[in-house]
Amino acid sequence: MTKTLALAGASWIALFAAAATAQTTITGIEDVDDRITDIEETATDEIERSDDPLRYGNPNEQPGFSGSASLSYSGKTGNNESQELSVSTRLRYATGPWVQTLGVALDFAEDDVERTKEDALIVYDANYYFDDRFYAFVLGRAEIDGLADEADEIETDAFIGVGPGYRVINEQDMTWRVQAGVGVSYLRDGLGDSDTEEGVIASSRFFYRFSPEVFMTNDTDVLHSGDNVLRVNNDLGVSFQMSDVLSTRVSYVTDYNEARDIRTDNRLSLAIVYGF
Structure with missing residues (x-):
């Protein structure tokens, strides 16, 4: 049996806080176990996020349709009544030079009084x-909050962009691809007021392997919208495969947005996964 121990930032503090305060069952074991699972997933995602399958040229996708789907449901009755339903699917379709991916996630929740998530x-x-x-891309995203009903709440946040991409370097130990294009963003608040604006998007993905166990990535995304607001996100990280059972990643993320009073946010994170 393999067990995984994951550390991410101040995860130990959060873990012991959960053990001391989360007691929704008689023993509280279920809450602690759920918190450990959350920490494991956070650390694992942080490490796996650096593995970009598009870095190395046209990926050899399985021809035709492939994908996965998941469903989670829980319901409570008695002193407190509630229901939670989560559904997700990821579909891929590859044919010749075309590779398309569609991902959908739905979350619904309600208590004995009202719907709390949609x-x-x-x-x-x-x-x-x-x-x-050389390749061309289309990126689309939509986030919908079915319960938004106020002017300061976002009911729909959508974006679509298209453009060309090019791999400047495509070697075994170093790759660099860039892509740029035009896009349109759409915002609709809870009262039905909407705003549409055009923008220019550009991205850079750089990878360099120092050794079989150590590699670095630097991912940059730039969006200049129609209201002359510049947004830049840069994620610099180094991943270490210390042994067959120990992996770690250190990353530094900078997020710049001209529309904010404090324009720059920085985040330093450490993720460690140890299996034994």
Whole structure:
């Protein structure tokens, strides 16, 4: 049997806080176990996020349809009544130079008084490969909050962008691809007022392997919207495969937005996964 121990930032503090305060069952074991699972998933996602399958040229996708789906449901009766339902699916379709991916996640929740969550997330990603270096992309995203009913609440947040991409470097130990294009964002608040604006998007994905156990990534995304607001996100990270059972990643994320009073946010994170 393999067990995984994951550390992410101040995860130990959160873990012991959960053990001391979360007691929704008689022993509280279920709450602690759920919290450990959350910490494991957070650390694992942080490490796996650096593995970009598009870095190395046209990926060898399974021809035709493939994908996965999941469903989670829980319900309570008695002193407190509630229901929670989560549904997600990821579908891929590959044919010739076309590779398309569609992801959908739905979350619903209600208690004995009212509906408390009605969210939908949709992501579409399509790439057409002209050769090993040059490709075209289409990116689409929509986030919908079915319960938004106030002016300061976002009911729909959507974006779609298209453009070309090119792999400047495509070697075994170093890859660099860039892509740029035009896009349109759409915002609709809880009262039905909407705003649509055009923008220019650009992205850079750089990978360098120092050794079989250590590699670095630097991912940059830039969006300049129609209201002359510049937004930049840069994620610099180094991943270490210390042994067959120990992996770690250190990353530094900078997020810049001209529309904010404090324009720059920075985040330093450490993720460690140890299996034994």
